[in-house]
Amino acid sequence: MTSLPPPPARDLPPGRHEFHKERLMTQIDNDTRTPYRRPFLLRPAFALSAVALVAVVGAGIVVTQRGDDATPAVAFEPAQTADPNAGTPDGVAQLVNRMVLVAATREDKPATAGDWVYISSKSTDTFIRGNADTGEEKQVATASDRQVWRSLDGARGWLIQSGVDQKEGGETLDSGVGASVNGPSYDFLAELPTDPGVLLAKIYKDTEGQGNGPDSQAFSTVGDLLGESYPPAALYPALYRTAAKIPGVLVVDDAVDAAGRHGVALARVDEGGVRYELIFDKKDYTYLGQRQVLTRDDSDGMKAGTVTFSMAILDRALVGAMKQVP
Template identity: 45%
Template sequence: MIRTPWRRREEPLDHAELRRLLPAPGDPELSSDRLRGLEEHLMTEIRNRTPDTAPDPLVGPPPAGAPAGDRASRPGRRSGRRPVLVGVAAALALAAAGVAALAGGPGGSGGSENPGRVAAPPAGAVPAPVVQVVRGSTAGLAGAVADISGAAARAELPEPGPGQFLYIRSEVSGLVSWEGSDGKNRSYVDKIHPREVWMSPDGAKGWLLEPHGKGTGRDGITLDDPEGGERTLNSPSHAYLKTLPTDPSLLLEKIYDETRGMGNGPDQQAFGTIGDLLREQVVPPKLAAGLYRAAARIPGVVLVDDSVDAAGRHGIAIARTDESDGSRTEWIFDRETFAYLGERTVQTRDAEGIRAGTVRGHTAVTGRAVVDALKQRPAGSAPGGDRAGAPAAPSAGT
């Protein structure tokens, strides 16, 4: 390679010339789990820097009609998972601006040489569990999907009436990015904590309560969408779900068509979209059965013999690995009833500073019900987000 000796420039810098010499900027596309981890890292650093009584600089009161989603903010699309706080676009913009430097604020002890590092992990974070990665296989997948979809179709689920709200309660934990004062990356996760969501059937009104989460505050945040924007697979309502076809072929065709160009490839995006629909909704029984059958037709989907949800319940799992970062998302089902229990994401190979076997996040759905008012809990639920007794397995198929 020919190197040109450096010479001092006496004339003003020619920016146009400089742009011609530099390579064109890339347009990277990160995985949904990586984006979620970035969002959580940003929120953790801001929370460490900002007193509890101060308004969150990223969240604040949501604007009217602005749902939130942790797979959200794709160009031309509405948010994916409405009840999560920081949009991916905002997270990426802040990351590009160097928001990671906030770690050197109050509470950090990185010292003058490493002002951006903190000596202790974020408040409420614990070391991420590391498990043995169980190999998945297509052997037995068809039979398991038949059992799961059959149970889903027979499920007796709550149906909301006029003025009522769907209530979903879960236990959740997600990855927290942290770099210690020694410069080494370590995988931490939030302590498992309750999450409650109320949604009107049309999606116009809602509330999220996650007091141990990021940015929701102790009283929660509104999910109201008074303008009643267009419903899509990435911003669904219960009423919208009832309009979808239940035939697996038609469902999969619609999913691929509506999510074209999103995520890390069409197959991974299709699998993630189905998972989003199942996690925090009350899906009509025939539609749930169709979604499971559609998922089984996506290339790369396998059956995992054993997985564990956030409540410690074991089950079989329908899973797919995102080849871009090695993270495998597992939908977990009860071995006997084939009820949907929750979801787990496990790192299958060392990547992005995360070692193989690290549990990047997991959830456990512990209740789905219909209630008469916003913020009302079903009978038997304790106030303040605490469970009354052990978690009960949710209805089959959801």
């Protein structure tokens, strides 16, 4: 298999260099805490390592590749699409009530000292790639597989991810950064309030000034708490009810995660015209993943209905050691 050619450079319109730089630096910072955060209004980009910063900021291209010549950094695949007008406010309360009833039957596997949280996942990104020689721009979709281990306090971790420049065998996520609602650890989640009103108030307070507005940020933060994390069983009902209390929440009857699994979603359209979906199994309401769908054409040329980002949780477990697989 041949390696991908290096991304061609191209000039960006005024202001776009800073746009990409700010976005990338946000991703690099988030990768030590909450790798699937996608800032609203900013088109999702393929996860990059810091060494790709110069190339991306200069070219505006969000593709990177490994240092070897044998393995391509990213797997290209057809872009996903969805109904840009899907979603209704009708039935939100009924769906959440069913989710809460099922969640009440779940039991925790208690963690012990020395345990690690293990998450296996897949993500996809869709973006515009430019060619400096021809001036051609085309829409590109990529897929990435990911394994991450986190200590219970969140201070230590390990990441193995395809499509990201990293050392052989993965890279450390040791950051020294404390846990937060946007980067929760096992211990942090265990201390969160289970009263939905109190939890929502905490989310609003802790994310004040972030995102495109308090409601948009609050909904995406619920996704952070459900995503690459290991919430205790008692917290799931609170998270569902908290999401439902945020203004503008919808039900999407058929949502598809990055692994191709169909589920039902709690969703919300943000101020930038992106529908953020939290996807659950239709029978047992297990959290499957999330996706983001354009509800209108964007300024970069992507059409309404384009799935700009999707993620699927494939495995979630407590294990006895870092790099141990269930």
